[in-house]
Amino acid sequence: MQPFRKHTGLVAPLDRANVDTDQIIPKQFLKSIERTGFGEFLFFDWRYRPEGGPEPSFILNQPRYQGASILVTGKNFGCGSSREHAPWALREFGFRVIIAPSFADIFANNCFKNGMLPIVVSDDQVARITGRAQYAEGYTLTVDLETKTITDDAGLSIEFSVSDFQRYCLLEGLDEIGLTLRHESDISAYEARK
Amino acid sequence: MPTLFDKLWNNHIVRQSPGEPALIYIDLHLVHEVTSPQAFAGLRQAGRKVRRPDLTVATVDHNVPTTDRSLPIADLTAATQVNTLRSNCSEFGIQFFDINSREQGIVHVIGPELGLTQPGMTIVCGDSHTSTHGAFGSLAFGIGTSEVEHVLATQCLPQTKPRAMRIECSGNLPEGVTAKDLALAIIGRIGTDGATGHVIEYTGEAVRGLSMSGRMTLCNMSIEAGAKAGMIAPDETTFEYLRGKRFAPAGGAWQEALAEWRGLKSDDDAVFDRTLEIDASKLEPFVTWGTSPGMVVPITSQVPDPTDAKTEIDRQAALRALEYMALEPRMNIQDIEIDRAFIGSCTNARLEDLRAAARVVRGYRINPGVNALVVPGSQEVKRAAEQEGLDRIFSEAGFEWRDAGCSMCLGMNADILQPGQRCASTSNRNFEGRQGRGGRTHLVSPMMAAAAAIAGHFVDVRQWEFR
Numbered sequence: 001m002q003p004f005r006k007h008t009g010l011v012a013p014l015d016r017a018n019v020d021t022d023q024i025i026p027k028q029f030l031k032s033i034e035r036t037g038f039g040e041f042l043f044f045d046w047r048y049r050p051e052g053g054p055e056p057s058f059i060l061n062q063p064r065y066q067g068a069s070i071l072v073t074g075k076n077f078g079c080g081s082s083r084e085h086a087p088w089a090l091r092e093f094g095f096r097v098i099i100a101p102s103f104a105d106i107f108a109n110n111c112f113k114n115g116m117l118p119i120v121v122s123d124d125q126v127a128r129i130t131g132r133a134q135y136a137e138g139y140t141l142t143v144d145l146e147t148k149t150i151t152d153d154a155g156l157s158i159e160f161s162v163s164d165f166q167r168y169c170l171l172e173g174l175d176e177i178g179l180t181l182r183h184e185s186d187i188s189a190y191e192a193r194k
Numbered sequence: 195m196p197t198l199f200d201k202l203w204n205n206h207i208v209r210q211s212p213g214e215p216a217l218i219y220i221d222l223h224l225v226h227e228v229t230s231p232q233a234f235a236g237l238r239q240a241g242r243k244v245r246r247p248d249l250t251v252a253t254v255d256h257n258v259p260t261t262d263r264s265l266p267i268a269d270l271t272a273a274t275q276v277n278t279l280r281s282n283c284s285e286f287g288i289q290f291f292d293i294n295s296r297e298q299g300i301v302h303v304i305g306p307e308l309g310l311t312q313p314g315m316t317i318v319c320g321d322s323h324t325s326t327h328g329a330f331g332s333l334a335f336g337i338g339t340s341e342v343e344h345v346l347a348t349q350c351l352p353q354t355k356p357r358a359m360r361i362e363c364s365g366n367l368p369e370g371v372t373a374k375d376l377a378l379a380i381i382g383r384i385g386t387d388g389a390t391g392h393v394i395e396y397t398g399e400a401v402r403g404l405s406m407s408g409r410m411t412l413c414n415m416s417i418e419a420g421a422k423a424g425m426i427a428p429d430e431t432t433f434e435y436l437r438g439k440r441f442a443p444a445g446g447a448w449q450e451a452l453a454e455w456r457g458l459k460s461d462d463d464a465v466f467d468r469t470l471e472i473d474a475s476k477l478e479p480f481v482t483w484g485t486s487p488g489m490v491v492p493i494t495s496q497v498p499d500p501t502d503a504k505t506e507i508d509r510q511a512a513l514r515a516l517e518y519m520a521l522e523p524r525m526n527i528q529d530i531e532i533d534r535a536f537i538g539s540c541t542n543a544r545l546e547d548l549r550a551a552a553r554v555v556r557g558y559r560i561n562p563g564v565n566a567l568v569v570p571g572s573q574e575v576k577r578a579a580e581q582e583g584l585d586r587i588f589s590e591a592g593f594e595w596r597d598a599g600c601s602m603c604l605g606m607n608a609d610i611l612q613p614g615q616r617c618a619s620t621s622n623r624n625f626e627g628r629q630g631r632g633g634r635t636h637l638v639s640p641m642m643a644a645a646a647a648i649a650g651h652f653v654d655v656r657q658w659e660f661r
């Protein structure tokens with residue numbers, strides 16, 4: 001897994017609550033047996049018109065947000081299905097950080113496994129970042145996982161929390177399966193006890 | 195002092211070290227075609243084996259056709275996914291219930307009916323509705339594909355302990371009000387993120403009174419409230435269900451298992467992080483009106499007016515949902531007309547669900563404007579229903595009687611809504627486009643879906659004239 005230490009990138013605001021994984025990547029794209037190829041279908045029903053062609057009003061189709069790598073959005077992002085295709089699609093599209101007041105558990109977990117950082121901040125802070133990203137063209141944030149801070153060029157500084165273990169795995173880009181396999185003797189001992 | 199969840203958790207700790215998540219042992223890993231191919235590919239790439247193929251069971255459910263099974267799968271990408279699971283299971287020595295096997299079905303339906311699902315177990319699957327299995331007093335939760343690979347390789351998962359929440363359901367559900375309505379009522383009350391980070395234990399008279407089928411429906415929908423898992427302490431109902439099931443313990447092992455299972459309950463003085471009380475005797479049949487399972491009201495009420503929303507976020511969400519659903523504020527739920535009805539899914543496609551729907555349907559014809567499907571949860575459910583003649587009741591009424599699979603719950607196969615179509619569905623999610631792009635889903639119980647298919651609009655099944 002690619003390590004995550006510090007990331008600076010353009011911010012795209014998706015000002016909606018309860019965005020579910022069916023919206024992030026609709027089911028017709030889940031038939032692939034690969035881990036790649038999902039980025040072009042991200043938010044498919046919102047990004048493309050039913051008759052084909054991009055939907056110009058959708059935030060990610062607006063020229064000013066092209067190349068965004070930080071998504072700021074509403075509460076309970078990633079609710080619904082456990083499909084890891086959702087973070088795969090977001091990652092391939094270019095997102096490495098998602099900032100929201102809350103995330104669905106499975107989705108947040110899936111992000112960490114793919115070198116992506118879901119950050120929980122308060123409603124007010126989400127509103128502030130969303131406002132700035134809507135107002136200032138080219139608005140960027142810097143996310144520093146070592147210091148657990150989000151900063152911009154205009155004085156914003158937010159501390160966030162993340163579990164020590166998940167932070168460590170992201171910073172080092174660790175293979176979690178490899179970590180668990182180091183405890184082979186504990187696993188065997190447990191199996192023998194059962 | 196410990197809760198049922200505490201007991202299950204403590205029984206499965208392989209390793210616990212300060213500052214790290216606990217390493218939890220997994221007793222049963224269920225696998226299906228959609229979320230597993232990349233996990234097997236990862237194993238192969240890293241040169242790893244499946245640690246416990248004997249604790250791993252696979253089937254195909256999400257993208258299989260529900261029509262003529264003697265034909266090859268017409269959708270080539272779906273066929274590739276099914277073939278990939280078949281070859282992965284063969285390569286890694288995993289028991290696989292293939293498309294034409296007698297045991298095939300929705301993974302959350304076949305686990306219990308084969309007796310694979312048992313009290314006290316930890317169960318995972320790359321599917322959010324794994325919470326279903328908690329109905330047996332197991333700790334069961336959905337995982338992503340990276341975690342599927344993790345479990346295949348190690349039979350363990352690093353996990354941070356969730357918090358415990360108790361939902362006490364007092365009273366008894368009135369006639370015509372089901373476990374599905376109870377689940378929808380709870381989600382309507384606490385919201386789709388109301389239980390995020392928590393494991394729910396359902397308790398109370400209403401829960402004790404539910405059959406295993408109803409308990410599975412209730413636990414199944416836990417994820418729609420954001421919960422990590424839902425569970426119900428096992429009791430005589432649980433044991434009666436499991437007795438004699440193919441993979442359930444037998445003989446002396448059965449007696450030993452019973453002795454152990456009887457201890458699987460929260461202590462009287464157990465402490466929960468949160469508690470919610472709900473009076474089941476006051477509930478009505480529920481119908482969702484929006485694009486999230488929390489957007490739900492009783493059948494006798496009206497579509498909410500967004501101007502009444504408590505917060506600006508809720509107001510915006512309601513406006514957007516009403517536009518998508520093409521509904522007007524304050525219209526009667528019973529005036530909403532439907533084009534399709536779907537009776538199926540891991541939520542409501544067990545034999546008891548089909549019996550309840552058939553009881554409503556018997557002697558009626560579906561409305562000429564409605565197309566309706568019944569998709570049994572498994573081949574076993576299908577055979578049992580046919581033995582009772584339920585298939586004839588549905589077919590004579592104009593329903594299509596299909597083969598087992600997830601079908602129109604998520605529309606990965608050919609069973610989808612057309613844009614603008616409105617469906618009374620016994621499934622679990624009414625998200626935008628869930629059953630097909632532009633499709634409009636209303637979540638209801640099997641009886642309510644059957645009644646709506648016949649009337650052509652939603653009706654209060656408590657007033658139904660059974661024939």
